[in-house]
Amino acid sequence: MNQQLPLLFPNAISLTIKREDLIHPFVSGNKFRKLKYNLLQAETQQYKTLLTFGGAFSNHIAAVAYAGKEKGFKTIGIIRGDELGSKISENPTLSFAENCGMQLEFISREEYRLKSELSFIENLKAKFGDFYLIPEGGTNALAIKGCQEILTPEDAEFDYICCSIGTGGTISGIINSALPHQKVLGFPALKGDFLKEEIRSFVNKENWELLTDYHFGGYGKVNEVLIGFINSFYQKNKIPLDPIYTGKMVFGVIDLIQKNFFPAQSKILLIHTGGIQGIQGMNMKLRNKKLPIIEIND
Structure with missing residues (x-):
């Protein structure tokens, strides 16, 4: 389901979020996509x-x-x-x-x-x-096949597709299915540029770019600015964002809009990859550190 955000941006830029987090109550977002063909393969091979x-x-x-x-x-x-x-x-x-x-x-x-x-x-x-082995994060060729189904024909109107990155599988599927006029932007949750080679092993297009300034210190790292942004975004849009992946990506996209990164009248699609189950664990850590928590009504 695509949900346009009622936020006003300069230069007539529009933001829409694809609610992959709503696919399944417990296997949401990119995890559903990554597991789809792996489970079929495991069944076929009678594991x-x-x-x-x-x-x-x-x-x-x-x-x-x-x-x-x-x-x-x-x-x-x-x-x-x-x-x-x-x-x-x-x-x-x-x-x-x-x-x-x-x-x-x-x-x-x-x-x-x-x-x-x-x-x-x-x-x-x-x-x-x-046993049937599924790698950490779920990324393999069958996972990428599943992630290629994230974009649908109705998404042809968008100029930019934005996605958070963990192991690189989800964005690889999106790159493979993106149309020639679309640019795919990836926001790594980890420090460093090493994911480029991993992604290149799964794709044969050049329609993508990694933006590495929005990891907030590295994997699993957050601060009060990010937590405040996630809470404010939820209050305005009633869309929960997780602090490890999607929250950082959405923060990055809005920051880039404010810095005039995108051309006027750009239509931007944000991929919500799920991960909401992790909020409870993150809030445990935040309480231990006496920091503000993520305030989302599940």
Whole structure:
């Protein structure tokens, strides 16, 4: 569903947000898109178990846990941080995953860095038996196939498509399906330019650009300016934004409009990639630091 924002911008620029967060109550946004063809592949190949990776408040872990439950798969989540094993009840994301039937395996951050190595995967198979492997964040060729379905024919009117970036899968699908007159702008949630090569491995177009000034210090980092923006945006538009991905992207787009980055009369489409489940965990961190919280009525 596309929702035009009733905000007035200079130079007759218009903003519309694609509400991918409303696709599914628990497998929302890009997670739904990324899992669609992976689940079909797992079913076709007659796997009984899904195994994947994620951190303490991972949207991906929550989505795989629920999707697995819904589709009848056993699910295993390899979680970064062995200290979290005794804190499941204190963590809304991990509690949700466990309640969906996901088996949680906590490993050290050092071990977690080995997650892509063949020997590490073989050790997991020796421990858990055969499984269908979904990478951290869900990005693979089948995930990108799903993300290519985010844009629809009704989106042809837009000049710019804007998307937050984690592992690069969602924007890769959008780049592949964007029309020749459209420019895709990516807003990384992580510091650095390293994602360019990852995205290039999945696309063969040059209709895109990464804007790396809106990570707010890096992955999972927020400050009072960002929290204030998310709260104000919700009060004005009744659209919740998550603080890790979409909140930073929308902040960046509006800042760029004010800096005259976009030509006059540009029509801009913002992709809401979901991630709202992570707000509860972020608010726990903010309260511990005695900072303002994200005030959204779910």
